[in-house]
Amino acid sequence: MRKIAGAIAFVIFFAFLLFSMYELHEFGKPPSDMDDYIIQNAQNETGANNAVTSVVFDYRGYDTLGEATVLFTAIAGVMILFRRGKDEE
C-alpha cells in the first residue's frame, strides 16, 4: 500500500514539474540583461578573455570560495572516516 501511495505522489509531483516547464521561456531565447552586461564588460572590468572564468573568479568569486570550501570539507570528511588510529582496531 505504501508503495502505491508513494508512486501516486511521485507521478503527481513530476506532472506538476513537467507543466511548469511549459511556463518557462522559449528554449533558445532566455532573458539576458545581466549576462549581456557581463559579456560586454568582462574584458575591461576583469581583464580576462574568457567571460565564464571572469564570472567564476571575479563577479561571483565568493561562490567559488564557498565551492573550494565544499571540496575541502568533503575531503576532510573522507579523511576522518578512514583515519587509521590506535582506537581504530
Next chain:
Amino acid sequence: MIYQIPFIAVIGLIAVGMYAILFKKNLIKIAIGITIVESGVNLFLITLGYREGGVAPIYTHLPPGTNIPEGMVLPVPQALTLTSIVIGVAVLALILSLIIKMYRKYGTLNAYEMRRLRE
C-alpha cells in the same frame, strides 16, 4: 523548432534519479540516483543559459562575424553549473566512503538488512 524538449529531458532525468532513490534498497543505487538527479539539475541550469546558435563567450580567436551579446551563450549558468558539479563530486565522495564503512561493518549493501542486523 525543438519547443521545450531539453527541459522535458531535465524532468525525465530528475524523475529517474528520484525513482532510484525512493524505491531502491541498495545503497549504491541510491548514490547513483543522487548523481542522476544532480546531473538533471545541472542540465537544467545549462539549458537555461543556451541562446539560439550561440558561441561560447570566449574572446580568444572568436570566430569573426559573431555579434557580441546576441551571438554568445550566457556565462552565468555555466559558472553555477561548475560549482554544482564540484558539489556533486564532494557529496558523492562522502556518500561512497560512508557506504564503504557500512559494507565493512555489516557485509551487506541492502538498507533493510542493515536494520535487521543492527537489532
Next chain:
Amino acid sequence: MNEWITHAPILIIAIPLFAAFLTPLVDRVSRRGRNALVFIAVILTLILTLALAKDVFDHGLRIYTLGGGSVDSTLVTLPSGYRLPVRIILEVDGMSAFMVVISVLISFVGLLYSFSHIKENGAGKYYTLFLLMLVGMLGMEVTGDLFNLFVFLEILSISSAALIAFYARGGKPVEASIKYIVISSLAALFVLFAIGLLYGEYDLLNMGAIAKKISLAGEIPFLAQIAFVLFLTSFALKAGAAPMHMWLPDAYGEAPGAISMVLVAATQASLYALLRVCFTIYGAAMDTAVIGGILIILGLISIFIGVTMALIQIDMKRLIGYAAVAEIGYILLAVGVGIFELAKGEISDYSMKALQGGIFHIFNDVMDIGLLFLVVGAVMYVTKESNLNKLGGLAHSMKYSSIFFIIGMAAVSGLPPLNGFASKILIYESVYKVSPLISIIAILASMLMLAIFVKIFHSVFMGPKLTEYERKDAPRLMLCSMAILAAIMIFFGLFPDFVVNNIVNPAVNALVKNLPYISAIGGA
C-alpha cells in the same frame, strides 16, 4: 565609523575559513597550537559578530558588495538605463544579525565543550570541520544571494554529515550520517532547481532584486509559485519539521556531544532561510492565509509527533532529538500564526506578538535543547551509557550536571522563571487569538514535555547510588560551557522584555517590513 566595521560582514566568514584551512597544517606540528588557533578564531568571530549585531540593531541594514569598486556599489547600469545587481551582495539586517549571534554563541560553547572530550587522533579534522560548520551557518545567514545560500547550505550539510559519523567504528553513526547526507543533498538539489526556475524567470540571482520584481508584478507568477513550494519543503525538511523529520533523532542521537548542540543551531539556520524566502522574496505578494495555514499545520504536526515519540524513547539523546522536533514545531506554529494574521492587511499587533514569540523562541530553543544535549553528553562521557534503564542515582556523583539538567528541563517545558516561558507565553497569547483549540494543544504538549523530562530526571539522576559508575562529575570545561548557557538562559528568563525590545524586535521588524531590504538593492 571606524573602517573595520564596514568589512565586518565578510570578516566573520573569512576568519574562521582562514583558520579552517590552517588547522590541518598546524595540527601536524603541535596539538596545543591547533587548539589555540581554533579558539582564537572563534573568539575573534564572536567579538566581530557582537560588534556587527550591535551596529545593525542600532543603524539598521548593512550591505557589502564583494569584488566591486566600493563596498556599496551594488548596482550596474545597462546601456538601456536598466540597473541591476551583478555581483554577490551580503546583506545583514536585523534578522540575519540575530541568527548570526545565535550561531557564533552556540559554536563557542560547543568548542569549549569539545576541548574537554575530543582526544582521539582524528581531532585535527574534527576541529577543521567544526570551523567549517560555523562558516556554513554564518555564510547562509549573511548572504543576500540565492545561489550563495545554496553553496553554504551544502557546506553546512557536508560538514555536519562528516561530524555525525565521527565515531566511525560503530555502525549506527555511519548509518545516521548516510541518512542525513542523502536527505540533505536531495533537499539542496531541489533548492538549486528552484533557484534555476527563478533565474530562468527573472535572470536575477539577488534576493532583493527578485523580491522587487515579484512585488512590482503584484501576484506571484506560476513558476515562482512552484519555486516557492520547493523552497518551503526543502528548508522545512532541513529545519526538521514534522513529516520530514526522520533523519533528526538519528543524527542528534549518534553525533558527538557538542555536535548535537551545534546541529540544533544548524537547523535554525535552515529555518532562517525559510523565513527569509517567505518574508523577503515572497513577502509582499504571497497569499498569507494559505502560507500561514501550511506553517500552522506543520507546526502542530511537529509538536504532536515530537512529544508523543519522545514519550516512548529509551535512548536519552534520541529523546531530546524528538523534543527538538517539538520545539521547532512551536516556532513554526508562531510564525504561521504571524503570517496568518498578516492576511488582514495592516500588521496587527497579534501578528507582531506571534512573530516576536516565534523568533525569541528560536534563541531559547537552541539554548535549552543545547544545554540538555551537553548534560546528556556529560552523562555519556562519565558512564559510557545512554540507555535510560541502565542508568540511575547519578545525582550523588554528578551534582552540577543534575542542576544544569533541572535548568534545561524547566526551560524546555516553559516553566516561569526561565527563558522558555518568556517566549512560549507570547506564542500562547497570539495563538489563542487565532483559535483557542490550537493554543490549548500547545500548552498540553508543553506539560507532556515536562512529564517526560521529569521521568528522565528521576530514572537517571535520582534513585539509589549505583556502585559501578565511579564517583566523578564531568570535566571542568564541560561544566563551564554548561554554566555559560545556563547563565544566559536565566538572564533571558528574568529580563524578557529587555531582550525582546532590543534584540528580537529589530529582527521581527526586519522580516515584516522588508522594504528596506529590497530598496537597499535598488534597481528598476
Next chain:
Amino acid sequence: MKSEGMSPIVQTIAGILFPMVLIFSFYVIMHGHLTPGGGFQGGAIGASAVAMLIVALGAKKINDMVGEEGISSFESIGGLVFVIIAILGLFMATTFLSNFLVGDTIFGKIPPFGSNSGILNSGGILPLLNIAVGMKVIGGLSAVVLVMALATKEEKK
C-alpha cells in the same frame, strides 16, 4: 605478483606519461582566463595523473613515498593562498576578493575589446586564483583517491 602494482611495463609507461599529463594539467590551469578551462578542470586532470600512478604503482608504495598527510597539506596550502589573495583584495583595494591587479603592468594588462589572440598576463588576480584552486583540487582529489584505495586494500587482507 610481488608488489601489488601492475606489471612492470605498465609501471614504466605510467612513469613516462605522468609528467606529460601534469604539464597538460598546468597548461589548462594557467590558461584558464584565456581558453575554456581553469582551476577546477585543470586540477581534475592533475588528479587523474596521480590516480594513474596510484593504480599503476599500487596505493601502498605511493603512501610510503608521500603520505596522504603530505598530499592533503598541499590542498590546505592552495586554500590558504586563495583566502590570502581574497583578503589582500580587502586591504589593498576596497572590498574582499576585488581584482586589485587589473590595469597593473605585470599581471593586469587589459586586452582590447573583441576577438584577440589572448594575452597571458591579462587577468589580474584571476590567474593567481586559478593556480590556487588548481593546487587545491589536485591535492584534494588525489588525497581522496589514495585514501579510498588504501581503505579498500586493507579490507581484502
